[in-house]
Amino acid sequence: MTHNAVVVGGNRTPFAKAGGPFAQASNHDLLTAALDGLVARFGLAGERIGEVAAGAVLKHPKDFNLTREAVLSSALSPATPACDLQQACGTGLETTIYIANKIRLGQIESGIAGGVDSTSDAPITVSDPLRRTLLKANSARSAMDRIKPFASVRPSHLKPQAPSVTEPRTGLSMGEHQALTTERWGISREEQDELAAASHHHLAAAWDDGFFDDLVTPYLRVAGDAILRADTSVEKLAKLRPAFGGEHGTMTAGNSTALSDGAATALLASEEWAAAHHMPVLAKVVDAEVAAVDHPGGDDLLLGPVAAAGRMLERQGLTLDDFDLIEIHEAFASTVLTTLKAWDDEDYCRGLGLDGKLGTIDRARLNVTGSSLAVGHPFAATGARIVPTLAKLLHQRGAGSKGLISMCAAGGQGVVAILEAV
Amino acid sequence: MSVPPAAGAADRPVQHLDAMPGMAAAFARALAPSRRDEARLPRHAVQVSGYRQDPARLAEYSRVCGFTLRDHVPPTWLHVLTFPLHVHVLGDRSSTVRLAGAVHVSNSMTLHRPVGVQESLDIAVHAQNLRPHRRGALVDLVGTITVAGDVVWEGVSTYLASGMSTPGEPEEAERPPWEPLVPHATWRLPGDLGRRYRRVSHDPNPIHTSRIAAKAFGFARPIIHGMWTHARALAALENRLPASYRVHVDFLKPILLPGPVGFASTAREHAIDATVTSRDGSRPLLRLQVTEAP
Numbered sequence: 001m002t003h004n005a006v007v008v009g010g011n012r013t014p015f016a017k018a019g020g021p022f023a024q025a026s027n028h029d030l031l032t033a034a035l036d037g038l039v040a041r042f043g044l045a046g047e048r049i050g051e052v053a054a055g056a057v058l059k060h061p062k063d064f065n066l067t068r069e070a071v072l073s074s075a076l077s078p079a080t081p082a083c084d085l086q087q088a089c090g091t092g093l094e095t096t097i098y099i100a101n102k103i104r105l106g107q108i109e110s111g112i113a114g115g116v117d118s119t120s121d122a123p124i125t126v127s128d129p130l131r132r133t134l135l136k137a138n139s140a141r142s143a144m145d146r147i148k149p150f151a152s153v154r155p156s157h158l159k160p161q162a163p164s165v166t167e168p169r170t171g172l173s174m175g176e177h178q179a180l181t182t183e184r185w186g187i188s189r190e191e192q193d194e195l196a197a198a199s200h201h202h203l204a205a206a207w208d209d210g211f212f213d214d215l216v217t218p219y220l221r222v223a224g225d226a227i228l229r230a231d232t233s234v235e236k237l238a239k240l241r242p243a244f245g246g247e248h249g250t251m252t253a254g255n256s257t258a259l260s261d262g263a264a265t266a267l268l269a270s271e272e273w274a275a276a277h278h279m280p281v282l283a284k285v286v287d288a289e290v291a292a293v294d295h296p297g298g299d300d301l302l303l304g305p306v307a308a309a310g311r312m313l314e315r316q317g318l319t320l321d322d323f324d325l326i327e328i329h330e331a332f333a334s335t336v337l338t339t340l341k342a343w344d345d346e347d348y349c350r351g352l353g354l355d356g357k358l359g360t361i362d363r364a365r366l367n368v369t370g371s372s373l374a375v376g377h378p379f380a381a382t383g384a385r386i387v388p389t390l391a392k393l394l395h396q397r398g399a400g401s402k403g404l405i406s407m408c409a410a411g412g413q414g415v416v417a418i419l420e421a422v
Numbered sequence: 423m424s425v426p427p428a429a430g431a432a433d434r435p436v437q438h439l440d441a442m443p444g445m446a447a448a449f450a451r452a453l454a455p456s457r458r459d460e461a462r463l464p465r466h467a468v469q470v471s472g473y474r475q476d477p478a479r480l481a482e483y484s485r486v487c488g489f490t491l492r493d494h495v496p497p498t499w500l501h502v503l504t505f506p507l508h509v510h511v512l513g514d515r516s517s518t519v520r521l522a523g524a525v526h527v528s529n530s531m532t533l534h535r536p537v538g539v540q541e542s543l544d545i546a547v548h549a550q551n552l553r554p555h556r557r558g559a560l561v562d563l564v565g566t567i568t569v570a571g572d573v574v575w576e577g578v579s580t581y582l583a584s585g586m587s588t589p590g591e592p593e594e595a596e597r598p599p600w601e602p603l604v605p606h607a608t609w610r611l612p613g614d615l616g617r618r619y620r621r622v623s624h625d626p627n628p629i630h631t632s633r634i635a636a637k638a639f640g641f642a643r644p645i646i647h648g649m650w651t652h653a654r655a656l657a658a659l660e661n662r663l664p665a666s667y668r669v670h671v672d673f674l675k676p677i678l679l680p681g682p683v684g685f686a687s688t689a690r691e692h693a694i695d696a697t698v699t700s701r702d703g704s705r706p707l708l709r710l711q712v713t714e715a716p
Contacts (some may be wrong), residue, residue, distance in 0.1 A: 024481030029491035
């Protein structure tokens with residue numbers, strides 16, 4: 001027996017720059033804040049939800065049960081189970097897919113998908129050689145055996161290790177990878193700055209319209225997205241120095257996402273549960289797909305979503321023209337631009353095993369309330385930010401409106417999904 | 423049970439302070455033994471207006487006590503903000519009761535509505551209700567926090583001034599019966615907990631951090647601040663607390679650092695009972711009850 005999994009709504013904290021107003025808040029604090037706001041908005045206090053799935057990319061070992069612990073701190077019934085799930089920057093969308101699938105299969109009737117990241121409270125660990133030494137000493141049986149391993153410790157081993165967003169197999173940061181892609185696909189500085197400026201302007205307009213009033217709850221004196229620069233312009237962005245790709249690079253701090261802190265949640269349910277609880281119903285989750293590219297073999301790291309979208313559209317018999325709205329996660333402005341170019345590239349798409357190119361889109365349908373460049377990108381939270389945002393936008397356009405979400409993730413992965421207003 | 427707070431009697435003179443007073447000097451003064459044995463209290467209240475809460479200190483307080491960092495602050499945090507005024511009131515010349523050396527025996531507070539970290543607070547404290555006890559004199563320090571004229575929080579801290587006297591016959595304190603229980607949690611209190619709590623509470627009392635000071639007061643090791651234990655117990659109930667409530671605690675036995683303690687709680691229809699016990703649950707150390715706000 002299958003059901004429709006529908007998006008009821010969402011709640012997130014405002015997003016802010018790392019080291020900013022949420023510097024003292026842990027992943028637990030942020031995720032609990034997002035859950036608290038969701039509980040308040042939909043009257044879920046004391047409610048047993050089928051399951052809560054969330055995750056964080058930068059996670060402390062002590063947070064092995066991060067989501068369950070946040071549930072226990074929230075006003076949800078303590079009988080609400082939870083799991084941690086992580087797929088790099090795709091986490092918040094992957095948790096949505098996980099919850100939606102369980103609802104569709106009738107295993108649960110309601111669920112919360114979420115994600116959180118605090119780059120301010122990132123775990124610092126010891127170096128690998130020191131860690132191995134400590135483990136060896138810990139398992140030693142005699143006092144002498146316990147001391148012996150420390151003879152091999154070198155001063156360099158004592159340096160604390162901050163997490164980095166470097167690909168383990170290539171040694172390149174995400175920005176460095178994307179700089180190669182930007183160059184290869186011939187994406188200009190101007191196009192990137194235009195997309196970044198549009199993201200800020202769209203987000204600012206949406207805040208001015210009150211669009212986020214039922215999607216965001218203020219936290220720690222922050223009422224709105226703190227990274228947003230409503231007054232930025234292509235001219236201002238053009239003055240920034242390159243951050244990736246060397247001195248002639250086109251990627252800057254302005255057209256790349258900032259390290260951010262924040263948490264987001266989405267409430268999903270079966271249509272039956274939503275009706276029984278007198279909940280609004282915004283959009284159903286139609287389909288989803290994940291894909292990956294061989295970036296250690298030289299593929300473009302952040303173009304994983306192209307194959308994912310192509311396979312999902314073929315399966316659904318849909319084309320890009322069928323979508324009223326398209327959300328492409330703005331890891332970098334050039335990620336969005338290369339994704340659009342790749343969708344329209346016959347050879348590239350056939351190389352992925354697709355029947356042909358996906359085609360072009362009307363840019364007026366893209367990221368209409370801004371995206372990660374302006375909002376910020378707390379890695380695992382972004383997917384759970386996009387899902388309720390898009391669901392609300394589709395609902396405003398009327399039943400049957402379709403939306404496509406495309407997210408790139410570390411490890412050459414891509415996560416995509418289709419929502420349709422009900 | 424303690425006496426309900428009578429917020430600032432109308433005829434009580436109020437001393438307005440420009441800023442929250444420091445506590446170190448007052449404590450040093452208070453360590454000198456008082457020559458008087460008749461307990462006397464100052465009549466006036468002290469008040470600090472427009473107090474701005476420090477979110478970074480709240481975050482550290484939450485970490486130390488086990489609270490999730492939220493927009494709405496724990497009531498025990500509001501107590502911590504009133505504490506310098508407790509010291510200040512009893513540090514007055516007209517007071518013969520000294521806070522250092524006095525034993526915090528019970529505490530009641532009422533959160534009338536959720537209080538935000540961004541709210542600017544008017545904080546007032548006065549001493550009242552001096553009464554005899556078989557080991558000395560009991561005194562209530564009453565804190566009131568208002569926001570734009572509305573009382574949002576009230577607290578009554580009852581201290582025992584050992585060896586001091588005040589006219590009257592001591593009331594027979596009735597201890598509720600105690601049945602050993604099986605704790606459903608063990609908290610392992612680390613040796614540096616007193617120091618960590620001092621950083622966020624700003625309470626300089628060395629009995630919580632120094633072995634020598636603790637010995638001087640008859641304890642083998644430093645003891646954790648009662649208000650930490652209170653806060654930790656409340657934090658363990660954080661998902662069950664309503665928007666407004668009253669919480670009462672009785673501090674029954676000091677908790678030595680480092681060491682493990684047990685914890686158990688029971689939710690009833692209109693109340694939550696919680697107990698911090700010895701690790702095996704045989705002895706009660708702190709009893710807490712949350713009830714609906716009056």
